[in-house]
Amino acid sequence: MNVSGQLVLDTYGRSSGFAIDPIEKKPLNHFLPGSRILSFGTAGCNLGCKFCQNWTISTSRHFDSLASVASPSDIAEAALAHGCTAVAFTYNDPVIFAEYAIDTAAACRERGIRPVAVTAGYVCDPPREEFFAAMDATNIDLKGFTDDFYRKITGGRLATVLETLEHVAATSCHLEITTLVIEGHNDSDTEFATMSRWIVEHLGPDIPHHFSAFHPDHRMRDVPPTSPATLSRARQIAMDGGERFVYTGNVYDPRGQSTFCPACDHLVIERNRYRLGRIDLSIAPDGSGSCAACSTPIPGVFA
Ligand code: SF4
Structure with a gap:
């Protein structure tokens, strides 16, 4: 909201919904596995992904989708009361409600609850540094590995996301990456191999990387769901490229979703x-x- 020439965060203290999930659903596979996480979001987004699976809230510009009033301490107390070890800022992108997320993260840390951001990482400095300093863990989307894909499908730019990944990897915030694979758009062998090489060279081989299946939604309802074979191909190329913990998601694939020792x-x-x-x-x-x-x-x- 623009008030007298100043931008005001009008979603502060207003949530579009809450849920308690297994932490694996964020997805996070190497951060407190088996624990429960309280998830919430607000409304709106700074990207406009044509495949958005939360488009009813990410495209909302009004209070009408903000059902619950919840202060930062209310949320932290709710997480404690429900036996959650963490709180996730998710559904829409938390960088657009950074003030609310940062205050809630502080309230969580005061109570021993771990703050987690699920984000596209489309944020620049200095807010990037302040936002991730407030988080104990994050899953950042790497939605593709061409600027063309980012510009045409998400409305963003690849370079900004890569800068965010490098920034977070250099901090103590636990980092995992998710790539939503959309056949015909970001699933070439070359793109997977280039992405993998960049991750290993810039972030190291140990960042868990999730390749998730797309299902038709929002403005990409004419694109078929991602096949398990495509996800397995992505996983294999990433592991051949040197990534040591690579997972498939949104499909039946117990081996591709389990963690194996990279040595034995x-x-x-x-x-x-x-x-x-x-x-x-x-x-x-x-x-x-x-x-x-x-x-x-x-x-x-x-x-
Ligand atoms: S960044 Fe996430 S919430 Fe925002 S439009 Fe893209 S997929 Fe939807």
Whole structure:
């Protein structure tokens, strides 16, 4: 809202909805696996993705989609009351309600609740630095690896997102990446290989990377859903490129969703979509993890 020439965040303290999810649904596979997370968002977005699966709230410009009034401390207390270890700022992009998210993150940290941002990372400095300093973990979309895709399909630019990824990777905020794969738009072998090379060179081989299936929605209802074979191809190319923890999402693929030790291939965390199976991970008092079979470190935050 523009008031007397100044921009005012008119969604502060107003949510478009709450849900309690498994943390794997954000998706986060290496941050407190098996825990519950309280998710909420507001309305609007700074991108206009043609495939947006939350378009009813991301395209909203008005209070009419903001049902709940919730202060930062209300949200932190609700997370505690419902046995959640974390709060996620999600559904629409939290960088557009940064003041509300940062205040809520502080209220969460005061109570031992971990703040998590699920974002497209389309934000510049200095707000980028302030926003991620408030977060303990984040999942950032890397929606494709060509500027053409970003401009035509999302309305944003690739370079800004890459700058955000490099910034967060250099901080203590736990980072995972999600790529929504849309056949015919961002699924060429070359694009996957180029993306993987950049991730390994600029962020390192240990950032968990999720390749998720698209389903037809919003302004891309004429594009078919992503096949499991395409996601498996993306995963294989990324692993061949040197990424060590690569996952598929939104499809049935227990092997592609489980965590294996990169040294001895031991199954350390078994998953089927958002459900956990066997966990064979040694966890140190500081929350670091290692393979129970060969002691190779498994990056992440565990409890
Ligand atoms: S950044 Fe996310 S919420 Fe915003 S338009 Fe794109 S997909 Fe939708």
